[in-house]
Amino acid sequence: MNELVNIYIINGKKFECNLYEPRLTELIEKFLNVDVDTNSMIAIAVNNELIQRSKWNKTIVKLNDKIEIVAPFFGG
Amino acid sequence: MNSDSLIIDGNRFKSRLIMGTALFPNVNVLNKSLGISGAEIITLAIRRLNLTIRNNFLDQIHKKYTILPNTAGCFTKKEAVLTAELARETLETNWIKLELISDKEMLLPDPIELYETCKVLLKKKFKIFAYCSDDPILCKRLEDLGCEVVMPLVSPIGSGLGIRNEHNLEIIRKMCSGKVFVDAGIGRPSDASKVMEMGFDGVLLNSSVARSFDPIKMSEAMKLAVVSGRIGYNSGLIEKSKLASNSTTFKGKISNF
Numbered sequence: 014m015n016e017l018v019n020i021y022i023i024n025g026k027k028f029e030c031n032l033y034e035p036r037l038t039e040l041i042e043k044f045l046n047v048d049v050d051t052n053s054m055i056a057i058a059v060n061n062e063l064i065q066r067s068k069w070n071k072t073i074v075k076l077n078d079k080i081e082i083v084a085p086f087f088g089g
Numbered sequence: 090m091n092s093d094s095l096i097i098d099g100n101r102f103k104s105r106l107i108m109g110t111a112l113f114p115n116v117n118v119l120n121k122s123l124g125i126s127g128a129e130i131i132t133l134a135i136r137r138l139n140l141t142i143r144n145n146f147l148d149q150i151h152k153k154y155t156i157l158p159n160t161a162g163c164f165t166k167k168e169a170v171l172t173a174e175l176a177r178e179t180l181e182t183n184w185i186k187l188e189l190i191s192d193k194e195m196l197l198p199d200p201i202e203l204y205e206t207c208k209v210l211l212k213k214k215f216k217i218f219a220y221c222s223d224d225p226i227l228c229k230r231l232e233d234l235g236c237e238v239v240m241p242l243v244s245p246i247g248s249g250l251g252i253r254n255e256h257n258l259e260i261i262r263k264m265c266s267g268k269v270f271v272d273a274g275i276g277r278p279s280d281a282s283k284v285m286e287m288g289f290d291g292v293l294l295n296s297s298v299a300r301s302f303d304p305i306k307m308s309e310a311m312k313l314a315v316v317s318g319r320i321g322y323n324s325g326l327i328e329k330s331k332l333a334s335n336s337t338t339f340k341g342k343i344s345n346f
Binding site for chain 2: 024025045054055056058061062063065066081082083084085086087088089
């Protein structure tokens, strides 16, 4: 299965990769192209549910899951 | 110790000005403006990670501020609750400036959705700064519900229209005994000073500084306006009268001729 292109929806766009139903940490590292540690100033939701950072490495992402990765930004 | 310091959620602050961080021409101007404003609390938003901007937002802010994340742009309870949870996860704060707007043109708060969302977030142990319309009953209900700070607008966000319903603001101040900040619509330093003279606990502003010709100087003007208004309020303003009242005595004046 790993050779196939798998599609996940990250920040509203299709993200294609060779990971099949990976752990959330793996997928995010693939997407960001950097190692992600639990101190990263980001937060993640999967299918509109917050995934606490302590659970990133235990959460399995399904195909077509909708993932949101957010960070602080200028705001009033 | 400043006896007039502001206490929010057990934290003591000297400044009664909360500054937004959006719309500044660049980060350098933002940092200088925040510094000169004297603000100790700043607001920020939660947005999708921008892969083209590698700099962490907070790494660009020079001074250490207390962070008040917002739910700007949320239209529904679901959106706002998730945004608040994401903010807490990112920033490790229970504080949330709850914004729930009803339309894209006027950006007016949706009072019903706001109230219902407050109930959910309070159960989740958030400390809510509730951005709301200038309806005295709504403000009182939000306070009674347990919002940390109630934040009525004086006019629509970013409009700079200033105080449109002074009477409502007076009633809000009389009805709410807790913390009430004015949020949104401040256009000029005199607006900020005016609401502080009315006894509000503080002012949150952004556009009036960030979109001014000189945001750094305008930050200073807003700081002075808030301080001036607060000192005026604490000093006991005189009652207004429709009749004149001479300040210089007539006694001892030379005779009329």
